[in-house]
Amino acid sequence: MSITNIATHDIKKLEELILFELYENHKQLIVLNNKEDTSLIVQESLQIIKNFIIHKKINTNFYTKTGIIFHTKRIAFPTVIEILDIVQNEIITHYDIVTDLTLIVKLYQIAINNIAKGYFENSFKSFIFMLKKRNEKRVPQILKEIFCEHITWLDLVQTDLQENYHDVNHILNKHTCNFIEKLKLFVEEHKNFHNEYKQIESLHKQFHKDILVLIYALDIKNYIRAYEIANEIALISVEIESIIGIINILEIDESSKYDDLTGALSRKLIAPILEKELDIARIANKKMTISMIDIDDFKYVNDTYGHQCGDAVLKHLVAKCKSVLRSTDYIFRYGGEEFIILLNAANFTNAVEIYEKLRQKVENSYIECNGNKISITISIGIESVDSSKKINIAKIIKQADQHLYTAKNNGKNMIIYNEAKEVEK
Known part of the structure; x- marks a missing residue:
């Protein structure tokens, strides 16, 4: 059955076909947990969409939710391209179907675009939502602030990264310093909450994972600079490790410490x-x-x-x-x-x-x-x-x-x- 016939008779089946292509044909590049992840991802780059439509390819660094970066020059998504042609040529005239198709294509483009840009703030927000669901009363507001303002690689993992090392350092230093300061504040304000350290440990694990992604991305561009930044990050990590250790020790009753x-x-x-x-x-x-x-x-x-x-x-x-x-x-x-x-x-x-x-x-x-x-x-x-x-x-x-x-x-x-x-x- 053609894409046109599928779209005319069953919009859901078309959506499944798109997602199937996303999963099966390119699962080594794009990993999505479920369909909701696609609709939650925000921000859109018209330039990448235009390049995608015109050249039928994407030439950029891809970041997946599993933390793996691939560099690719030709990745085509035939189903999406065919749908774009259908929508653009107004082959389907039924208003509702066209609207639904446009929405699906837009969501698909957004997902591709954001993965290509290394943008994964959505995963942070999903984590916060999950954390709040588990124990809404006990998770302090500062945890959300730390996570939402925690460094993302949106401005770092770019094709012109090699020419912007000064900017990379500025962004890295600014965000990591803020992260450490907020952790210190968190420790000071929650010394009596002995289980809070587990939440900070989660943050720290995510921090290290993100750092590895950045180092890998830099390694593609410039191995020496990646090594230098890795050393800088190691020093920051020592301070964070120290804070984690302090929080772990807080679990011991205060009266028995001394x-x-x-x-x-x-x-x-x-x-x-x-x-x-x-x-x-x-x-x-x-x-x-x-x-x-x-x-x-x-x-x-x-x-x-x-x-x-x-x-x-x-x-x-x-x-x-x-x-x-x-x-x-x-x-x-x-x-x-x-x-x-x-x-x-x-x-x-x-x-x-x-x-x-x-x-x-x-x-x-x-x-x-x-x-x-x-x-x-x-x-x-x-x-x-x-x-x-x-x-x-x-x-x-x-x-x-x-x-x-x-x-x-x-x-x-x-x-x-x-x-x-x-x-x-």
């Missing part, structure tokens, strides 16, 4: 925080150090001055640690008078300098308790971590503990480390 006596992070947070920071260090290709710290002769302090003064000594040590550590570092109470410190993104020489500064600060200070001036020293065992390798956290801590044991046996009040040795899974 040691009641010293204010150091509790032992239960060692594994999740170390795992998170190792992932970030791996992305940024940074090293980190983990150390075990022990108060020398702490039993003597307790036996001589009492447990109240022993507690004061523990609090004093943590205060000294916090005065030396940076905002990106962590101190955990491991147990008794032992503490673990994580130094982030510091080369090993700088890390040793920080630990030495801490050792000296403790040695040159004293604690006043019940009329006594108590002086203490500490021993430190440091383990350098190569984040590019698979790491077993328990083994890292064990290595640091062994270095601490060596420091204790060699006279105390010292730092022992082995920079070269790396712990692998």
